Amino acid sequence: MKFNELHLNDYLIKTVKRCGYTNPTPVQEQCIPFILAGHDILGLAQTGTGKTAAFILPTIQHLMAHPGKQIRALVITPTRELAEQINDFTQTIIGRSSLQSLAVYGGVSKAAQIAKIRRGVDIVIACPGRLLDICNDKAIDLSQVDVLILDEADHMFDKGFLPDIRRIIRLLPVKRQNLVFSATMPDEIRQLAGNILVNPKTVQLNPSRSVKNISHSVFTIDKAQKTRLLVKLLADEAMGTTLVFTRTRHRAKNLARVLVQTGLKATSLQGNLSQSRRQQALSGFKDGTYTVLVATDIAARGIDVTGISHVINYAIPDTAEAYIHRTGRTGRAGCTGDALTFATSEDRRLIRVIERSLNRPMSQLDLPQLPEAHLPVRHQPVQTTARSHKNTGPAGKSSRVSRKQQRCANNSNIFGLAQRGRN
Numbered sequence: 001m002k003f004n005e006l007h008l009n010d011y012l013i014k015t016v017k018r019c020g021y022t023n024p025t026p027v028q029e030q031c032i033p034f035i036l037a038g039h040d041i042l043g044l045a046q047t048g049t050g051k052t053a054a055f056i057l058p059t060i061q062h063l064m065a066h067p068g069k070q071i072r073a074l075v076i077t078p079t080r081e082l083a084e085q086i087n088d089f090t091q092t093i094i095g096r097s098s099l100q101s102l103a104v105y106g107g108v109s110k111a112a113q114i115a116k117i118r119r120g121v122d123i124v125i126a127c128p129g130r131l132l133d134i135c136n137d138k139a140i141d142l143s144q145v146d147v148l149i150l151d152e153a154d155h156m157f158d159k160g161f162l163p164d165i166r167r168i169i170r171l172l173p174v175k176r177q178n179l180v181f182s183a184t185m186p187d188e189i190r191q192l193a194g195n196i197l198v199n200p201k202t203v204q205l206n207p208s209r210s211v212k213n214i215s216h217s218v219f220t221i222d223k224a225q226k227t228r229l230l231v232k233l234l235a236d237e238a239m240g241t242t243l244v245f246t247r248t249r250h251r252a253k254n255l256a257r258v259l260v261q262t263g264l265k266a267t268s269l270q271g272n273l274s275q276s277r278r279q280q281a282l283s284g285f286k287d288g289t290y291t292v293l294v295a296t297d298i299a300a301r302g303i304d305v306t307g308i309s310h311v312i313n314y315a316i317p318d319t320a321e322a323y324i325h326r327t328g329r330t331g332r333a334g335c336t337g338d339a340l341t342f343a344t345s346e347d348r349r350l351i352r353v354i355e356r357s358l359n360r361p362m363s364q365l366d367l368p369q370l371p372e373a374h375l376p377v378r379h380q381p382v383q384t385t386a387r388s389h390k391n392t393g394p395a396g397k398s399s400r401v402s403r404k405q406q407r408c409a410n411n412s413n414i415f416g417l418a419q420r421g422r423n
Contacts, residue, residue: 006032009061015093016057025050030203032058035179040200042193043181049205051151051181056090059147062177063099063122070144071117074172075125076165078155080105080275081282086151087125099123106130107275114139128156128164135171142171150196153182154321157192169196183328184321214331217363218341218351226314226342227255228370231262233312233340234292240309241285244294245326247315255314256294266292297322306332313341316350320357340365 003016003024016022024032027045034041035058045051059073066072077083080103087103094101102116104126110133117124117140124131124140134140148169150156156165178200180193221229233239246252249270256268267281267290285293286305297317308330317323323341330337341362343351355361 028054034201040197045205073123073147075149149179242310269295
């Protein structure tokens with residue numbers, strides 16, 4: 001099937017084609033007709049399948065067909081990074097049309113966000129806390145919202161955002177379209193979503209299975225050896241762009257510092273960072289300034305970077321669903337990826353749970369010879385800020401890319417497809 005068979009309007013067909021795409025992913029192929037027909041949706045698909053385009057494209061078509069002067073589409077997300085990612089894609093699609101979109105989240109100027117709202121926006125992509133804050137200031141009107149979209153719903157429900165979401169819903173008109181999208185949906189979360197959706201169409205694409213082009217391997221290792229194993233693995237140039245997961249903010253920060261001291265281009269993404277530093281870390285990881293990003297699960301929500309070759313679970317996640325979320329950051333857009341997990345003897349039971357979810361065993365890898373306990377520090381360590389160094393290509397030429405180029409690359413993940421000419 002082609003995009004032009006999904007009954008999208010000419011503007012959207014031309015925009016999608018200009019981005020280099022012709023074939024929708026399965027989740028887009030199934031969801032878009034239902035959304036255009038006005039149905040509520042429960043969309044269950046693993047990370048990297050193009051869920052964002054599945055709900056943004058038909059929502060934009062609806063807004064174009066029904067012009068208005070108020071906010072008519074509201075997207076709620078659990079993290080600032082995901083809000084920015086969705087807003088970047090939305091702005092790419094609306095282009096020079098009359099539609100306007102805005103990302104709303106904490107950590108930046110609320111006054112600036114309110115000023116933009118007052119100038120007029122059609123689509124708001126928001127985190128619950130900041131949105132409620134602006135609502136309490138009576139600086140936003142949600143009474144004309146036609147479409148409510150909850151993205152990463154499992155994460156929002158699981159992390160306690162449900163009370164905030166309920167408060168927001170009370171500010172919306174009763175008659176509206178509701179779209180709930182998630183990579184995973186445990187039974188208890190499905191029940192909560194049932195309170196929001198009205199006679200929904202369910203699109204389910206193996207939410208408990210990892211994508212097939214990701215290899216899954218495990219090292220059985222003592223806790224004291226994990227950092228040395230990580231340094232050993234990352235020293236191999238074949239590792240490429242690597243995302244490392246830890247459980248705590250403290251560990252993410254300290255582990256990134258150790259990696260920098262060994263000469264690796266590493267940084268961390270964790271909750272203690274200011275919004276500007278979080279954006280700096282994420283932008284640096286996207287443009288190649290950093291090749292290693294150490295992150296916690298919460299901070300990593302919304303990371304959508306083209307070409308992540310490896311995901312390393314420095315600390316094994318608590319659930320199989322969280323494992324699927326983590327490892328879904330690699331193997332996207334038709335590429336292959338590798339997921340490596342550091343497991344202690346105490347993690348055997350959880351490894352078996354993950355293997356049942358994968359429907360296949362994880363490869364057991366032998367430990368390589370590890371470096372000494374006191375890791376060497378290179379003479380010229382990489383700085384920890386994105387401004388301090390550049391990723392260089394042949395002849396020392398900078399390989400940094402513009403924000404426009406980054407956005408175009410990121411959109412390949414939004415569509416869940418590789419651009420023409422890419423592997």
